[in-house]
Amino acid sequence: MHKEDFRKLLQLQREGKTSREKDRLIARIWEQIYAEQAPFNWQETPEGEVKSNIRKKAQARIQKEGLRSYPFWPNLVKVAAVVLLMLTGGGAAWHLSSSQSPDVRLVVKSTDATQRAKITLPDGSMVQLNVNTSLTYPEEFEDDLRRVSLEGEAFFEVQRDTERPFLVSSAGLETKVLGTSFNVNAYKGKEEMVTVKSGKVQVSAHERPEKRLLLLPDEAAVMDGSTTALLKQPYDADKVIGWKSGKLDFDMVPFDEVLAILEQYYHVPITLKNYQKGSCMIKAAYQNNGLTFILSGLQLLVDFEYEKQADDRIVITYKSCKKSQSSMPM
Template identity: 35%
Template structure:
């Protein structure tokens, strides 16, 4: 496509939008004087430009001019030839001009109408599942994926997944049994990480107070991305990955099944936790508030395992072991040293 076509298109656009300089007006005038066919084209375009739909779109015409001008169809200046030859040139010049007018007019009308039509995207309702402290739940997603949602956790997902992607957002901790669908990757966004799977079972621990996000893979394969630091890793079954929030560090290691997944079977693991972590775990697990009277020793740690045990049983066991007095008043627990 020649530069000449582009120049004429630009000149017409500038002139019709009252933005042409004196030199540009002169250049357009010379083009109009070159042939009657050129003037016919201009008159027809001027009529199209006067339609109500064209407002505010002249600035954009030059950016799409390659769609307007069709190579080889620009009307050419008349040339003095012998009569038969001259008639032949004039005839085909008029044919080309007519075709050009039709194409340019049709395109401009279509373009301007489309530009004035507001496209309203389809809205999809979101579902939000929220668990307070002391509550765990299971959910079935629209694709058949099963989710175990831990206490103090929330999960957000659309009522209907798109045709290309299954995206959910997690705060806290959840275990996923992902329904297989290789045409739609399953992605979990959690505290700055993305975990992608096609069909697999994995756990994500992404509580805000934790210094890292932990992803443990039970079966299948997942791809993990640290969004901020642009790091990626692929996990195999039996591996877990700790993504430190403040750095680019990924720590890959083997996991203990009960420590990683036991919570969804009501197994409470206290793996050498200090006193602060113990109180936080009790609050989250049982939905209570812990108040402390006195000060525990610096080397205070507890290691224990409970399954389907109530709060009183757990406190009685640990407080006896650590020589602590406890009191339960509804949703409040008082520990006294």
Template identity: 35%
Template sequence: MDISGFSVEDFVLNREFRIWVLFPGKSTNIHWDKLLKENPGQISKAKVAREIVLNLSYRKESLTENESTRLWELIDAELDDLASESEGCEIVPISPVSILNRHEIPERRFFRYSQWIGVAAILVLAFTISLGVNLVYYQEMPVAPVQLLVYEEHLTPPGVKSTMTLQDGSKVMLNSGSSLRYIKNFETDRRVVHLSGEAYFEVAKDSLRPFTVIAEGVKTTALGTAFNVSAYEKENINVSLVEGRVEVESEKDHTLSAKLSVGEELSVNLETGKSQKGNFDPDMVLAWTNKKIIFQKAKMDEAIRVLENWYGVKFKLKNRPAPGLLVYGEYEDEILENILEGLSYSARFEYKIQQDEVEISFR
């Protein structure tokens, strides 16, 4: 599971995360310990999500005798583990809290291990007393119902394009092989959608709720405008502004921040982190919205991706094309065979179409 792009809401809604927080065990501890170790930047979000999950699952009752006994057993176990650290033994995380704290940047130690054991015992005891008091206190307090976030998702399989109008009045045209995910009816202070693939947006104006498209960690924000976002896997992310103004920034690289004017495009290379701003040809960028395919100095891999999504087929290459091979062509409402026939002369390949599979052999 990839948690690198998880928000706090994603953690809360994730079934595996909730099970780990509420019913931690050896296997789930090891699993989440590994995920958080690989994604240290997500620890702060996971901590907030853990508190939300625990609050949602809070039981309004005092501790029973068995629960109290079990709690003291856990305290003794924690102290034994801390004591073993002073003997050079590695501490194995036994709870979500210890795992979340384990990967934080350690502070300088001013106490010896024996002193840490005493401090840990005091903290655990204080937490136990606080927990018991809170459980009793909140028995009489009414608990407001918590509204869980509900997401909507739209998918367009290869060979299919779709047009939709969102709850706020914004219009979206989703290209083939793409998906759009967002909170139902949006939030009160913002409108955020997550895109994979390509889409054209005509954003309804709402000065109190900015409209943001997040694609592979790149955020495009606008109040009311029209723009195209292309974010296919292993390709550059391209944001092309048709109307209004937008601001593009990265969730991971805070040095990336650019404001676009009409006719400008920002291209972001996710591998190098470099970006380039320039002008674009609307007829070419928006060709897909008008049922056109235009290849202008297109790499062969990109051309294959376009044709796979457009016609719902899979390509099988018997050998690789010559390095640096670029293809050209413009097609409108053409069948796949005619496009392959036209490309085969300049790209020098032979092709064979068998149902939903295309076999290509370069000469």
């Protein structure tokens, strides 16, 4: 089975469209990965050979340890997001799982398009997850390393530990620190960016680990997904991490700029139609309770309609600016 075929099979399972036989096949493959037996070259190994190798090694392990056929199955549902991240995120989750001993359990924390979350890691470090984000980490860190895997966006406040570096693996980058605060933006299909709020951060690309950038506060490393070029540039960290705030304040901000801010915060493409620049200024404050909530509030100030497309893009059709502007928080 090729890598892409397995990814599609996992997606069908998430949608409840797989048979019991397919579920068992997925269980065997994931047991192979979870137990850290020899990995396969998904791009080259024929499906029949993969299945044969899995059966042989799983059976050998069963006979040797007296295990049931699917000892890890109760945990497979919990870590399905890890598998998808491994297959779609450039191997970041695989790197995490393969670096742990077989008896270490992985924890997956995820948010959807309306959620944010604050997590305390085993070492006391704090992580705030933005919308549509998944963080994977072990229940206990190793003695010499603290590694997590990320897809999406998160702000890290890392406890200082000179004996155990803290590593964040995302689709194309690896971020290494001892103790600091920084933001990682690594949404699928977009450029990756690491921005430092305090301390020092080392960033390198998975494909070229020898090329490292050292970042200081208000500096960012940006990797273009198409060229994999890694560049350092000055960046206002406070603006980057504005999504962490529980409130969005707009003080006479043009309507199109408000939508651009919402697009950045919620990572949802927004298309604005029939709007002339400078037509409407917004003065309002909103609790950061999700994009739909804020759009509904904006409709009290601006006459517009919006529609969510099949690709999750939102199309807004502007009609007019209402004369009454409100500065009261919602």
